[in-house]
Amino acid sequence: MSAGEGSIVQFDNVGLRYGTEREVLSDIAFTLYPGSFYFLTGASGAGKTSLLKLLYLAQRPSRGVIRMFGTDVITVPRNRLPEFRRRIGVVFQDFRLVPDLSAFDNVALPLRVSGVPENEIRKPVADMLQWVGLEQRADARPASLSGGEQQRVAIARAVIARPEILVADEPTGNVDPEMAVKLLRLFEALNRLGTTVVVATHDVHLLKKVPDSLIMRLDRGRLSDPTGALRYPPRRETVGQ
Template sequence: MGTGAGSIVEFDNVGLRYGTDREVLSDVSFTLYPGSFYFLTGASGAGKTSMLKLLYCAQRPSRGVVRMFGNDMITLPRQRLPEVRRRIGVVFQDFRLVPHLNAFDNIALPLRIAGMSEREIAKPVADMLEWVGLDQRADAHPATLSGGEQQRVAIARAVIARPEMLVADEPTGNVDPEMAVKLLRLFEALNRLGTTVVVATHDVHLLRKVPDSLIMRLDKGRLSDPTGALRYPPRREGMPR
């Protein structure tokens, strides 16, 4: 597969196995472009979570070529991994909020790690709390938040540093259908600003909720419908700057 003009992620005949087990991903090839919205779908056990681990640099492939933001991820020195990871926001299915931090501090965490001052942090975090509809819950700790509220905090934390790509693993799996649609609208708003969004889901009903989305289907570790290689939606507004 040649280098795609303007692409941010390229997989070329990628395979992944854990230890000596059989491959969980086989001969996977696709290209992701800036500003596109992708659903990654497939039955349970199809390899969606393994694919996402490759996308957010938690795992290296067993074979094949992975390029991200112009970097060959196979040969990239380990000390340069953090610089690539900073360009990617991740929303986990189990939220992974820090239990002893309130909503404000959970969202602020990436900015503090990046060395920003409290004065620099205050407004963007307040704006983000308002954007996800939790401006009245800034002081609430995760244990006192509903599942949908926790997920919105997790989304806000993932995007507070304006990542170029957002990867979400079954983000609507623990919420009711109404909240699922609200969460998708947040992802759409981020996408309208130009962020590439990849949402893994087994819920086929969600696939019709985002009209401009592209669908990649995994079947037993193989990508059977890599439709995301061609579309390049325009940059749009929709999220606080």
């Protein structure tokens, strides 16, 4: 398979600057393939969060080309971007839970936005809250939850609709090591169903927890490719199985 063929995301010569400042990302080029699991690493300030913003379409680049789902998303009219964003699950570093909604209703939000009937929502949401250990906190609002509990609600919300791409910014930063591994297993399970997963982390110990994962490393706004996977698909028989 040639570079880019069969990809779900492709960045070519992408640069990003805020205002008149120097570029925070320079000459970013990589390809993500369906059903693969990627870790994005790098020191604080390397540009990980900025790269993730480009991935979940919260930011447009200053230059370069970004193709997602076979479409050049830079030239897509802004009123079409929501249809692309609905195919992407995001775990934000600052959680971004809706303060007036319970944990249950925060997790249910993507399903309701997608028009899933109410009688088909309760069981999957309850199951997801049980998976992340919050079945007893379903009625709690974010302000009454600890940082780690809010993180788990945010993760449950991001994966409940089985997105085609999951983007997670330091998803294990506010949980204990045991829960961190459990959450990674949740991401792996979603990955086996075909979701492309990108997890940004500074925790090098996590990189060994997912055997088939691929590593993308940022250093001062530039991307290196220690696993040789940014241009070509993983060398395994069937991706995502």
